Amino acid sequence: MVLFFAWRSAIPVGFFIKRVWLALPFFTGLVVLPALFITPGPTLVSLPLGLVITQTGVNTVLFLLLRVSTSVSLTLLLILTTPWNAVLSALSVFHVPDVFILILGMTYRYIYLLLRTANDMFLSRKSRVVGNLDAAEERQTLAAISATLLSKSLNLSSEVYLAMQSRGFRGTMITLKPFQMHLRDWLWLVVFLSLSLLSIVFGR
Numbered sequence: 001m002v003l004f005f006a007w008r009s010a011i012p013v014g015f016f017i018k019r020v021w022l023a024l025p026f027f028t029g030l031v032v033l034p035a036l037f038i039t040p041g042p043t044l045v046s047l048p049l050g051l052v053i054t055q056t057g058v059n060t061v062l063f064l065l066l067r068v069s070t071s072v073s074l075t076l077l078l079i080l081t082t083p084w085n086a087v088l089s090a091l092s093v094f095h096v097p098d099v100f101i102l103i104l105g106m107t108y109r110y111i112y113l114l115l116r117t118a119n120d121m122f123l124s125r126k127s128r129v130v131g132n133l134d135a136a137e138e139r140q141t142l143a144a145i146s147a148t149l150l151s152k153s154l155n156l157s158s159e160v161y162l163a164m165q166s167r168g169f170r171g172t173m174i175t176l177k178p179f180q181m182h183l184r185d186w187l188w189l190v191v192f193l194s195l196s197l198l199s200i201v202f203g204r
Helices: 002-008 013-020 024-032 055-081 084-093 098-127 135-166 183-203
Strands: 043-046 052-054
Touching (some): 002 013, 024 055, 043 055, 098 135
Antiparallel strands (some): 043 052
């Protein structure tokens, strides 16, 4: 179903598979690999060194891989097809508090600026240090960089908030293109809720 939606959204299927399903076994698979051997259940395969793969372990690993792949696929599909401002506007339709939406929007907008600032600070420190620092000096330098970055983020948040107030902000987020739910949107919402309920019912 996710591949069908990706194809209908003009996303290259090969790109989608590479981003999700080829990288997934190297991360989630390594985490759940011990479950093949430590989960009690009927023996499926006996390996040397006394290792036993159980049927229950295989089912557990497959279920987890399918759930993670589905969640990551849907998340990636949302990111690739929906602008961030549209996601924030859609949250207001479900009566998510404006403060929470505003925090998400500001975090997404300024996290890259703070990361770039931190990267510049590490680069400037590296360009001014000759040789290797001992553990105490390394901790002292990291603490100084962390404190400076925290101070910069606090000053930036104050300046941004004052700039927003000077431009008319009074606690409510206003967008140029307000999000409105149309009949087609409500129908798709009903379809997905129905699929979720059917999955829960048949899964039991």
